[in-house]
Amino acid sequence: MFLGPALFCGVAIAKKGQPTDAELAAKLRKAPAAASSWRNPYEGQSDAVAAGLKLFKHHCAECHAPEALEKSKAADLRSSALQNAPPGVLFWLLKNGNRSDGMPAWSALPDQQRWQIVTYLKSLGPASQEAGVVRRPAGIR
Amino acid sequence: MPAPAKRKNRRRIPRGAGLLLLLLAGLASVVCAQEKPYFVAYDSQMEEPGNLEIGINPVIGLPKAGNGFLATSIEFEYGVKAWWTTEFYLDGQRTFGDSTIFTGFRWENRFRVLRGEHWINPVLYLEYESLNDADRTLLEVVSFDGGRGPLDPNAEARREHKHEIEGKLILSSNWRGWNFSENFIAEKNLANEPWEFGYALGLSRPLALAASARECTLCRENVRAGLEMYGGLGDRHNLTLSGTSHYLGPVLAWDLPRGMTVRVSPQFGLTPSSYRSLIRFGVSYELAGFGRRVRGLFR
Numbered sequence: 001m002f003l004g005p006a007l008f009c010g011v012a013i014a015k016k017g018q019p020t021d022a023e024l025a026a027k028l029r030k031a032p033a034a035a036s037s038w039r040n041p042y043e044g045q046s047d048a049v050a051a052g053l054k055l056f057k058h059h060c061a062e063c064h065a066p067e068a069l070e071k072s073k074a075a076d077l078r079s080s081a082l083q084n085a086p087p088g089v090l091f092w093l094l095k096n097g098n099r100s101d102g103m104p105a106w107s108a109l110p111d112q113q114r115w116q117i118v119t120y121l122k123s124l125g126p127a128s129q130e131a132g133v134v135r136r137p138a139g140i141r
Numbered sequence: 142m143p144a145p146a147k148r149k150n151r152r153r154i155p156r157g158a159g160l161l162l163l164l165l166a167g168l169a170s171v172v173c174a175q176e177k178p179y180f181v182a183y184d185s186q187m188e189e190p191g192n193l194e195i196g197i198n199p200v201i202g203l204p205k206a207g208n209g210f211l212a213t214s215i216e217f218e219y220g221v222k223a224w225w226t227t228e229f230y231l232d233g234q235r236t237f238g239d240s241t242i243f244t245g246f247r248w249e250n251r252f253r254v255l256r257g258e259h260w261i262n263p264v265l266y267l268e269y270e271s272l273n274d275a276d277r278t279l280l281e282v283v284s285f286d287g288g289r290g291p292l293d294p295n296a297e298a299r300r301e302h303k304h305e306i307e308g309k310l311i312l313s314s315n316w317r318g319w320n321f322s323e324n325f326i327a328e329k330n331l332a333n334e335p336w337e338f339g340y341a342l343g344l345s346r347p348l349a350l351a352a353s354a355r356e357c358t359l360c361r362e363n364v365r366a367g368l369e370m371y372g373g374l375g376d377r378h379n380l381t382l383s384g385t386s387h388y389l390g391p392v393l394a395w396d397l398p399r400g401m402t403v404r405v406s407p408q409f410g411l412t413p414s415s416y417r418s419l420i421r422f423g424v425s426y427e428l429a430g431f432g433r434r435v436r437g438l439f440r
Contacts, residue, residue: 052352054356062429
């Protein structure tokens with residue numbers, strides 16, 4: 001009886017594949033123009049990278065893989081579309097979510113924590129073209 | 142033929158154990174939700190898709206006359222979509238010096254209306270509840286609900302059963318770490334009774350806005366503090382504050398490691414119709430990827 005509604009709803013979730021680079025770029029183009037000029041107050045700070053990794057593990061890892069370094073069901077966070085996007089656009093995406101693809105809005109997180117996550121994501125750099133090569137950000141073990 | 146029956150039984154046991162293992166496997170997932178600190182008010186935050194949150198929310202009530210009570214709701218909250226959260230509650234009640242009884246269930250659904258984040262984020266809430274009159278979980282206060290006199294004995298109160306529908310308009314804003322939430326409540330007993338109205342307000346903020354670089358339990362960023370107020374607004378025939386109950390109290394939520402959140406709130410009755418005070422507790426546990434694991438069972 002307790003699990004009934006949850007089981008029903010669990011089965012009701014639609015399955016979607018990982019979005020392509022072009023699809024991600026199209027989503028990011030929905031950000032307001034002003035977002036491109038928003039400055040990351042933590043840019044390049046190693047403490048912010050570590051804090052961002054911690055927040056990423058708590059909030060994002062379930063869908064995006066433990067450190068965003070492996071393949072996952074959700075968007076590849078080291079794709080060139082995301083890595084080449086301005087930090088402000090990633091900040092906007094975190095705040096607003098992408099509900100049609102199942103990404104919740106992380107608007108309840110304070111701005112500072114969203115910027116820390118952006119700092120971590122930017123520290124990842126683009127995925128290596130060589131299969132199986134996983135590059136970790138400097139200072140993260 | 143006993144053999145096939147035995148085989149049948151053997152098959153059933155692992156399936157039951159499988160569900161148990163499923164829950165235990167969920168316990169191993171590290172996840173922290175954006176947990177609201179409020180007990181009655183809702184903000185615009187939805188459960189993450191595929192996550193199941195299990196919670197228990199006891200409330201101790203001290204009426205102005207007669208015996209106190211301990212009411213408890215057990216909560217199962219599931220994120221169906223990023224814009225749709227469903228929740229199922231089982232309620233029970235113990236009146237001190239009387240009995241302990243099951244009082245009924247509720248099923249609620251919340252739908253986030255707009256895409257993206259706005260200054261004010263509206264969420265629509267729809268609920269069906271089947272509760273008896275002994276229920277004292279006070280998850281909403283509407284109309285002239287109150288605690289002026291002593292409680293009716295459970296044996297008597299449980300005889301009256303209510304089937305109600307409830308709608309809420311949830312408005313919520315996030316600004317510089319603060320959350321402001323306003324709920325407008327309309328409830329109707331399906332036994333041809335008038336619409337009843339109420340409200341709930343919440344205000345909260347984490348004690349620290351930036352996260353520290355290290356994993357920690359006793360960090361200010363893991364604690365949210367705020368205020369919550371709620372009460373009744375009369376009914377369709379008499380929309381008024383007169384004779385209604387209202388409560389105000391601080392709320393505190395602490396996110397512990399491995400998806401657990403603990404909440405506490407002492408709340409105080411503000412009008413002669415209110416209970417003198419309520420002490421609310423809440424413990425919840427987030428099971429990440431629950432939906433994915435359930436789907437895996439049926440493949």
